[in-house]
Amino acid sequence: MLDKMYTIMDAACEWGNKNLGTSIRFPKPTKKPIVFSAFSSGIICIVILMYGFFSNHLWVALFGGLGIISSVFIYQQSVKMISR
Numbered sequence: 606m607l608d609k610m611y612t613i614m615d616a617a618c619e620w621g622n623k624n625l626g627t628s629i630r631f632p633k634p635t636k637k638p639i640v641f642s643a644f645s646s647g648i649i650c651i652v653i654l655m656y657g658f659f660s661n662h663l664w665v666a667l668f669g670g671l672g673i674i675s676s677v678f679i680y681q682q683s684v685k686m687i688s689r
Contacts, residue, residue, distance in 0.1 A: 639683040647676035 614631040621629055650672030657666025 636683060640680065643676045643680035643683065646679075647673055650676060 618629045618631045621627055650669045654666050654669025657669050
């Protein structure tokens with residue numbers, strides 16, 4: 606999934622470079638920044654989830670849960686992408 610995103614962003618940057626006369630490059634992060642991002646967003650989303658439960662705002666808890674799912678997905682995709 607992340608591979609597809611990088612391909613799309615590279616194509617968009619090439620189109621912009623060709624049509625707008627710019628020299629934009631989309632950076633491809635290594636494993637360390639992706640894993641750090643997944644863990645840090647996971648921790649933040651756990652805090653948001655706990656806040657939603659304790660403040661009786663279930664919609665906040667829903668967003669925290671979705672963020673945790675997103676963090677797990679990003680981590681799994683980064684492991685797949687890097688191990689290839």
